[in-house]
Amino acid sequence: MISVGSGATAPDPLPPLEEAIAKERDDAASPAAAGGGGGERSGTQDYQQRKSGPWLHAWHDPVAGMVCFSQHMCVADLHGDGDHRLVLVDRKKRIRIYRGTSIQWEQRLLEPPVAVQCFYHDTATPPIPTLVVAAGHQLFIYRHLQPYMKFALPPLPIDEREKDTWNRLEGLPEGEGVEEAFNQLMKLREAGVQLSRRSMDLLAVDDVAQRAKTAEEHKGVPLVQLPAISCMETLRQNIDQPTGVSVVVVAAEAFSHKGIIFILNPHVDKILRKVELDGTPAFVHCLGLYDVEYRLTVATRDGTVHTIKNGALLGSAVELETPCCGLVRLDKFIFVGCMDSVIHVYHFKGKKSHSIHLPCPLTTLTGLSLPRLRVQRALLVTLNDGQVRLYGNNGKDLLHSFSLLNDDIVTGALFGQYGREEGALVLSCKSGAILVKILSRTSTLEPARSGSSLSDGEEATGGPVPAEQDVPLNIPKKTRLYVEQMDRERQSAVHMHRTFQRDLCRLRLKTARAYVSNLVDMGQSPTSVPSTSGAGEAHLSLTADVIGLTGPHFDVQLRIHNAGSHALSNVCVMCVSSPPGLYALTPAMAPLPLLLPQHTSVHTIRAQEQPPEGGGAPTGAGQVRCFVVRMAVEGRGHQAARPLTTVYVQMPISEGG
Amino acid sequence: MRARAPLQPQDKKINPFFHALSKYRRHQYDDCLALCGSLLRQNSRDQAAFVLKCRAITAKHWLDDLEVEVEGLADALMEDNVAATAPRPGTSLQRPLSSAQQAGTGPSQAVRPVSATGRPVTGFTRPATSARPTSSQQRDLITTAMAMSARPGTAASGRPVTSAGRLVRLGTASMASLGTDGGGETIQVDGIDFHKYAKRPEIAKALCDYLIYFLRQPRKALDLAAEATREASFADWWWKERLGKCYFQLGLLREAEKQFRSSIGNDSRVVTNLELARVYLKLDQPNAALEVYQKASEKFPGDISVTVSMARLYEDLNDSQKSIGLYKRVVARDPVNAEALACLAAHHFYSDQPEVALRFCRRLLLMGVSSTELWNNLGLACFYAAQYDLAITCLDRALMLADDGVSAEVWYNIGQVGIGVGDLGLSYQSFKLALSIDPNHAESHTNLGVLELRKGNIEQAQLAFSHASRLAPHLYEPAYNSALVAFKLGDFQDAFNKANMALQAYPGHHESKELLKQLKLQFMAF
The missing domain is CATH 2.60.40.10 (Immunoglobulins)
Known part of the structure; x- marks a missing residue:
C-alpha cells in the first residue's frame, strides 16, 4: 500500500470579508474572475474561510432545500450565451435551474428522476444543448427549457409460459387457480427463466389468502416488464469537443440481477445498441468516441465492475469485496469507491494499481479534469464526516482537504464549468444546502513542494511523507543533575553494582520469607492461594x-x-x-x-x-x-x-x- | 539591663494572671487552664481570667479549617449546592479539562497513573479536599463517594466518614477529657446573654472563637457575631469574617459569600480571601475561586498560602502546567513547603526526569519527614534514575516504617523493581504479598495476571484481570489486557466489550484502538 501523502493545512486566520475579496481580485488579476454569476462572493458568516487551499469559496445557500446525488446534477450552457447553468433535480420531483446565485427556472416533473444529463444533439449555431431527465423507464427531453419529447424504453420480452400462466388466471374468477399459477411460476423460476416483477411479487407472498388478493390486483393489467433506468451518461459521437454531438448511454435494470445498457442516438428516438450484462448497473462511465472506439465502465450493485468495449462486453471483470459506491474514470485509471472506506484504483485493462484507505466511509467520488492545467486530473472524495478531499497523482497524494461546517455531509458533487468559471465545484449537502467553490487559478493539482503554489499557509511536506513526522517527540531536557549522576555511575560502577546485587539478594530473601509465612498462616488474604491438599483438582x-x-x-x-x-x-x-x-x-x-x-x-x-x-x-x-x-x-x-x-x-x- | 532571675518555686509573689498569660504564650495550655480555673474559682467575675481561659481552650483545640475540610458521605451524596448540572469542561470541578490531550498539559494516562476520581495521582494527599468524583465515572455515585470519603491511604474497605463526623467527635471527645481535667470546667454558654457581651468586643471575640472552635456550635456563634457586628456598626472586618465562617459551617454558602466579600471590602486579609475562595469551591465554581486567588495574590504578593491554594485548584482542574509553575514559585519562596516539594517530585517523576524527583525527595528527607511514602518514592526515583545501589535500601526502609495498609503499595513497587530487573519470581511473590495485605489493590491484580499469563495459566490470568477491572474501572490496563487475552482465545465479543471499556477509561490508548480495528475487520468478514 502506498501511504497517502499529506497536504492538509491549518486554516488561515480569518481576514475580514472585504479585504479577502479585494485580495482575491488582486490575485486573480483578471476581470473575468470578478464577473459572471459564479464569481459572486456573497458567502454567509458561517463560511468565513475565504480561501481554503486551492478552493475559493464562491457561494453558499444553506436553505436551498435540494438534496441531490451526483447523478442529479449537471452543468450546461443551456442558452448558448457562455453562461453555464446548473441543473438540479431531486427526489421531490422538482427540476431547478440555477443561474449564478439565483434560481432561473423551476418546474415539477412527472416522476421521481434518476439522472439528468445535458448534451448536444446537433451542430447548430448557437449550440443549444438538450436536457434529458431519466425517470422510471422513460426519458424526458427538454429543449429551450420547454418539455420537448418523451422517449420510453421498450418493454422487455417475457417468457411465453409465464404469459400463458397469467392469461389463464385472467379468465378465472377470484381465488381460483391461484395455487396452480403459483406452482407453475415456481417451476419456471427453478428452471432458470427470468420472471417479470409481477410474478416475483406473487412468489414472494407466503400467505395463501394474500396470494389470491395479489393475483386479483394484477388482473386486467397487461403483463409488461419495463426496464428501470438506474443511471445515464453521454458519450461523444465523433468529435472530442465540448460542443460535440453525443449519444446517450442509459443503463437499466431488466429483470432481477440482470441489466441492460442502451445506447440511443442524439435525437433520442432510436436505440443504436443494446448490451446485456449480469448484475444491475449502478454506475456507468464513458470514455472515447462512439464512432471510433469507446469503452464503458459499468459497476453493478453486486460488486463487479464490467467493461464494455465498442459494444461488446469484455470477459474480464473486476470483482470487489464490498459493494461499490462510486466510480470515476480518469485517463487510464478506474477509481472504485467501496463501502468499506477504501478506494481501489485499477488500470483500465483490469489490473489493480493501489488502494486509498479513508478514515470513514465515502459519500461521493468525482473526477476533476481541467485541460488548461499541466496536471489535468485529480480525484475528489467526500467523506461521511463532512470532509472533502482532493487527491492527485492518481490518488497517491492527498493534495488538500477541508471540512464542511455545521456537521454537514456532501451527498452530490459535480465539477465543471459554472457561470463563466471553468473550474467550479458544486456540492449538494445533506441539509439541503448548495455550495459552490472555485479552483483558484494559481493552483496546480500537484502536491506542495517548496516553491510550488498550492496556496499560502501550507507546509512543504511534498511527497508521501506523513505529517506525523513533523511533530517533535516529547523528550524531556537533559538536566545537569542527570549528567552528574551519569558521571557518578561511571566512576563508582563496580561499587554500585556490588551493592545493588547484595541488596537484591537480601530483598529476595526477605520477600520469600514473607511469602512463606503468608502461606503458612493459611492465607491471611481474602484472595488466598488455593491449597492443593490432595483433594483433586480443587482450584x-x-x-x-x-x-x-x-x-x-x-x-x-x-x-x-x-x-x-x-x-x-x-x-x-x-x-x-x-x-x-x-x-x-x-x-x-x-x-x-x-x-x-x-x-x-x-x-x-x-x-x-x-x-x-x-x-x-x-x-x-x-x-x-x-x-x-x-x-x-x-x-x-x-x-x-x-x-x-x-x-x-x-x-x-x-x-x- | 538586669538579667531576669529564673522562677523559683518559692516565689509566690508572681501575679497568677501574669503567670497564666506567660504559660499561654509558651503554648502550655493545660497549665494555663489550671491557673485560670483557680483564678475564676476565687472570683467568678474575673473577666480577664475568663477571656484567657477561652483563648487557651480555643488554642488547644484549634484546627485550621482551611486545610482540613472533611466532607462526609451524606454531604458528598446530597450535594445540591452545585449550580450547573451540565457544566462545560474546565468550569467545574466535576468536569476537569479532559486529561492530558489538551495541548499536552502533562503526561498522558499511559505514563501517569490515574486515581479513582479520574485525575492523575497527586504527590500530596490532602484530607478529602478534592473528593468530588468526576463525571466520567462508570461506577454509580454511591460507590465512588464511599471510596472517596474513606480516609486516603487506607484500603477502600475502610469506613467512610459520616457527616461532620470529625468535627463533632473531636468536640465531644475533648469535652469528655476536659471533665476529668481538674482545672478547666467548661464554660456554660447557654445562659449567656449575647447582647451584654456584644458591647465588649475583646471578650466577645474570645467567646466567639471558643464557640466556633471548641464547642462547635456555629449557631450560637452566629448570634453572637451578628450582635457584635451590629454593635461595631458593620465596620469591623473580623466579625464579618467570623460570620462568614459560621454560615459556611452551617452550609449557607451564599450568605457566607456575602459576608466574606464585605469583610474584604472593609479590610482585605489573606485568611478572608482564602475562605471566600473555599466558598466558591464548595459551590463548584472553580473559575470564581481562581479570580479571588488572583486578586489576593496581587494584593499580597508572594503569600504562600494563596499560591498553594491556587496550585491545588489547578491540579484539581487537571491543568498540571500551571499547577507546577505555581508550586515552583512556592518552593522558591518557602523551601520547606512539603506539599509543593511532594507535588513537584511526583510531576518530575512522571515526566521522565526521575533524577529531579530524587532531588526533591531528598530535600523532603532532609527536612525530617520520614514516612513510608517518602522512602518509597525515594526508592522508586533512585531505581528509575539508575542509582541502583540506593534504591533497594530505600524500599527496605519504607517497608520497615510501614503500617498495615501502606505496605501493600511498597510490596507492589518492589514487584515493579523485580520486573525491571527481570526477576519474575521476586515480582510474583511481591505481588502476592501486596494482595495479601490489601486485597483490593487493583494494580497488583493486573500485574499478577500478566505474570500468570507468562507462565501459561490463562484462566487465572483472566480471573485476575476481571477482578482488577471490577475493583478499579478507571484503570485501562486490566480491561485492555483481558480484551487481548479474549481476542487471542477467539472470544471476539468479549474482546470487543473489554476494548471499549479500556477506551472509556483512557480514550487515547493506541493499542486498544488497534485492537478494535482488527476486531471490526473480523466482524465485517461475516
Whole structure:
C-alpha cells in the first residue's frame, strides 16, 4: 500500500470579508474572475474561510432545500450565451435551474428522476444543448427549457409460459387457480427463466389468502416488464469537443440481477445498441468516441465492475469485496469507491494499481479534469464526516482537504464549468444546502513542494511523507543533575553494582520469607492461594466484600470462583468471628450449591456486631474468618483436615447500635 | 539591663494572671487552664481570667479549617449546592479539562497513573479536599463517594466518614477529657446573654472563637457575631469574617459569600480571601475561586498560602502546567513547603526526569519527614534514575516504617523493581504479598495476571484481570489486557466489550484502538 501523502493545512486566520475579496481580485488579476454569476462572493458568516487551499469559496445557500446525488446534477450552457447553468433535480420531483446565485427556472416533473444529463444533439449555431431527465423507464427531453419529447424504453420480452400462466388466471374468477399459477411460476423460476416483477411479487407472498388478493390486483393489467433506468451518461459521437454531438448511454435494470445498457442516438428516438450484462448497473462511465472506439465502465450493485468495449462486453471483470459506491474514470485509471472506506484504483485493462484507505466511509467520488492545467486530473472524495478531499497523482497524494461546517455531509458533487468559471465545484449537502467553490487559478493539482503554489499557509511536506513526522517527540531536557549522576555511575560502577546485587539478594530473601509465612498462616488474604491438599483438582478462589456503612449489621459477600475444570460438590462454608463472640454470624455454616467450573457463585453471610459483654467499652473492629471446607459424606472417606480455601475479612468499625 | 532571675518555686509573689498569660504564650495550655480555673474559682467575675481561659481552650483545640475540610458521605451524596448540572469542561470541578490531550498539559494516562476520581495521582494527599468524583465515572455515585470519603491511604474497605463526623467527635471527645481535667470546667454558654457581651468586643471575640472552635456550635456563634457586628456598626472586618465562617459551617454558602466579600471590602486579609475562595469551591465554581486567588495574590504578593491554594485548584482542574509553575514559585519562596516539594517530585517523576524527583525527595528527607511514602518514592526515583545501589535500601526502609495498609503499595513497587530487573519470581511473590495485605489493590491484580499469563495459566490470568477491572474501572490496563487475552482465545465479543471499556477509561490508548480495528475487520468478514 502506498501511504497517502499529506497536504492538509491549518486554516488561515480569518481576514475580514472585504479585504479577502479585494485580495482575491488582486490575485486573480483578471476581470473575468470578478464577473459572471459564479464569481459572486456573497458567502454567509458561517463560511468565513475565504480561501481554503486551492478552493475559493464562491457561494453558499444553506436553505436551498435540494438534496441531490451526483447523478442529479449537471452543468450546461443551456442558452448558448457562455453562461453555464446548473441543473438540479431531486427526489421531490422538482427540476431547478440555477443561474449564478439565483434560481432561473423551476418546474415539477412527472416522476421521481434518476439522472439528468445535458448534451448536444446537433451542430447548430448557437449550440443549444438538450436536457434529458431519466425517470422510471422513460426519458424526458427538454429543449429551450420547454418539455420537448418523451422517449420510453421498450418493454422487455417475457417468457411465453409465464404469459400463458397469467392469461389463464385472467379468465378465472377470484381465488381460483391461484395455487396452480403459483406452482407453475415456481417451476419456471427453478428452471432458470427470468420472471417479470409481477410474478416475483406473487412468489414472494407466503400467505395463501394474500396470494389470491395479489393475483386479483394484477388482473386486467397487461403483463409488461419495463426496464428501470438506474443511471445515464453521454458519450461523444465523433468529435472530442465540448460542443460535440453525443449519444446517450442509459443503463437499466431488466429483470432481477440482470441489466441492460442502451445506447440511443442524439435525437433520442432510436436505440443504436443494446448490451446485456449480469448484475444491475449502478454506475456507468464513458470514455472515447462512439464512432471510433469507446469503452464503458459499468459497476453493478453486486460488486463487479464490467467493461464494455465498442459494444461488446469484455470477459474480464473486476470483482470487489464490498459493494461499490462510486466510480470515476480518469485517463487510464478506474477509481472504485467501496463501502468499506477504501478506494481501489485499477488500470483500465483490469489490473489493480493501489488502494486509498479513508478514515470513514465515502459519500461521493468525482473526477476533476481541467485541460488548461499541466496536471489535468485529480480525484475528489467526500467523506461521511463532512470532509472533502482532493487527491492527485492518481490518488497517491492527498493534495488538500477541508471540512464542511455545521456537521454537514456532501451527498452530490459535480465539477465543471459554472457561470463563466471553468473550474467550479458544486456540492449538494445533506441539509439541503448548495455550495459552490472555485479552483483558484494559481493552483496546480500537484502536491506542495517548496516553491510550488498550492496556496499560502501550507507546509512543504511534498511527497508521501506523513505529517506525523513533523511533530517533535516529547523528550524531556537533559538536566545537569542527570549528567552528574551519569558521571557518578561511571566512576563508582563496580561499587554500585556490588551493592545493588547484595541488596537484591537480601530483598529476595526477605520477600520469600514473607511469602512463606503468608502461606503458612493459611492465607491471611481474602484472595488466598488455593491449597492443593490432595483433594483433586480443587482450584478455588475466594474473595470477600463487606457491605454496610456503619453497622452493626454487615453483610459479608463471598464470591467463590471455581477455576478448575471439574464441578465441585459437597462443599460448605464455615465462618468464625475473631475475637470470638464479637459478631453473630448467620448462617455460621452453610452448604454451598454445586460449584460449576469457570463459574463464580456468590454467597452472603450476615454479621451482626454484638454489644460487648458486661457493658464494657466497644473493642473496635474484628475479623470474620471464612473457610470453604469439603463436607464428609456418609461412608466415603473422612473429612479433610484442611479447608480448601480461607479468607480473613477485616470488618469495619461499627458505630454501635 | 538586669538579667531576669529564673522562677523559683518559692516565689509566690508572681501575679497568677501574669503567670497564666506567660504559660499561654509558651503554648502550655493545660497549665494555663489550671491557673485560670483557680483564678475564676476565687472570683467568678474575673473577666480577664475568663477571656484567657477561652483563648487557651480555643488554642488547644484549634484546627485550621482551611486545610482540613472533611466532607462526609451524606454531604458528598446530597450535594445540591452545585449550580450547573451540565457544566462545560474546565468550569467545574466535576468536569476537569479532559486529561492530558489538551495541548499536552502533562503526561498522558499511559505514563501517569490515574486515581479513582479520574485525575492523575497527586504527590500530596490532602484530607478529602478534592473528593468530588468526576463525571466520567462508570461506577454509580454511591460507590465512588464511599471510596472517596474513606480516609486516603487506607484500603477502600475502610469506613467512610459520616457527616461532620470529625468535627463533632473531636468536640465531644475533648469535652469528655476536659471533665476529668481538674482545672478547666467548661464554660456554660447557654445562659449567656449575647447582647451584654456584644458591647465588649475583646471578650466577645474570645467567646466567639471558643464557640466556633471548641464547642462547635456555629449557631450560637452566629448570634453572637451578628450582635457584635451590629454593635461595631458593620465596620469591623473580623466579625464579618467570623460570620462568614459560621454560615459556611452551617452550609449557607451564599450568605457566607456575602459576608466574606464585605469583610474584604472593609479590610482585605489573606485568611478572608482564602475562605471566600473555599466558598466558591464548595459551590463548584472553580473559575470564581481562581479570580479571588488572583486578586489576593496581587494584593499580597508572594503569600504562600494563596499560591498553594491556587496550585491545588489547578491540579484539581487537571491543568498540571500551571499547577507546577505555581508550586515552583512556592518552593522558591518557602523551601520547606512539603506539599509543593511532594507535588513537584511526583510531576518530575512522571515526566521522565526521575533524577529531579530524587532531588526533591531528598530535600523532603532532609527536612525530617520520614514516612513510608517518602522512602518509597525515594526508592522508586533512585531505581528509575539508575542509582541502583540506593534504591533497594530505600524500599527496605519504607517497608520497615510501614503500617498495615501502606505496605501493600511498597510490596507492589518492589514487584515493579523485580520486573525491571527481570526477576519474575521476586515480582510474583511481591505481588502476592501486596494482595495479601490489601486485597483490593487493583494494580497488583493486573500485574499478577500478566505474570500468570507468562507462565501459561490463562484462566487465572483472566480471573485476575476481571477482578482488577471490577475493583478499579478507571484503570485501562486490566480491561485492555483481558480484551487481548479474549481476542487471542477467539472470544471476539468479549474482546470487543473489554476494548471499549479500556477506551472509556483512557480514550487515547493506541493499542486498544488497534485492537478494535482488527476486531471490526473480523466482524465485517461475516
